[in-house]
Amino acid sequence: MKQHATAVASLVGAVKNYGSLTALDGLDLMLHRGELLALLGPNGAGKSTAIGLLLGLIRADAGRVELFGEEPQSLRARRRVGVMLQSASLPQTLRVGELLRLTMSYYPSPRTLDDCANLAGITDLLLRPYAKLSGGQQRRVQFAMALCGRPELLFLDEPTVGMDIEARQRLWTAIRGLVAEGCAVVLTTHYLEEAEALAQRVVVLAKGRVISEGSVDALRSRVSLTRIRCITDLDEVAVARWANVASVEREQRYLQICTDAPENLLRRLLDADPAVTELEVRRAGLAEAFTELTRETTTTQEAA
């Protein structure tokens, strides 16, 4: 793989086995300054393993892993990284402010406490014991800890799990700000709208390999489906037999139809049921693209 001037970290042909299980199967991944990369994939695809390699928490069985041109175990390289992992075991007795000050002390030129607290939206939590916070509040504190060292590379592993809508939006704004300052961000998430809202580039993993890579738009365009949703009494089994229907789902009074020929389908739908209401027509989003891609891979691998 060609080394790029903006690259901050890379995996080249990375392989990781756990006994007979291959968690990463020759993975290539390049992270760039000022870019948010969303790493997507179903459970067990290898996302956390890839992050673990880049953080030097585990070692590859084969391939090359570089963090700022060094081994990921190098302290100098690790000081340039911020991390928010899925499970954080933190000292339970400390107050939030103490925890943040402690984390700041590990870095050569940390942000100020106020700065971290503002960015993460935790100014009102600084005097509270960490252990007594709600799950969503704890995630915000972990975010503050991840960004306090002015990282040039930030790993966010499912950062918004347990957050309410306002906290999530606030975190998104903070993440966008960090990326605009030049920080490279790796985000793993199962909320596809999060990847859609934030990512410049999306890499989809399945079974330890990259199955798709590109912008959100490029990924979406791989699925040329349109989703039609409406209230109708039409029988879903009958609709499923119509031409150009990829799938039909009923959700109480609503029928949702995915099609690759929306104009034809709409004509037929309105002919068949002139009483259709609440008609909604949308281009397939990342969610559909993702489902389609992972389904394709499973089918191809099963056929092989």
Ligand SMILES: Nc1ncnc2c1ncn2[C@@H]1O[C@H](COP(=O)(O)OP(=O)(O)OP(=O)(O)O)[C@@H](O)[C@H]1O
């Ligand atoms: N320490 C370990 N020992 C044995 N198997 C492991 C270990 N860590 C991960 N695996 C296996 O490696 C594969 C990849 O796991 P990984 O955690 O990287 O997936 P993931 O994409 O992060 O999944 P999720 O979305 O569920 O977090 C899985 O099959 C997992 O069971």
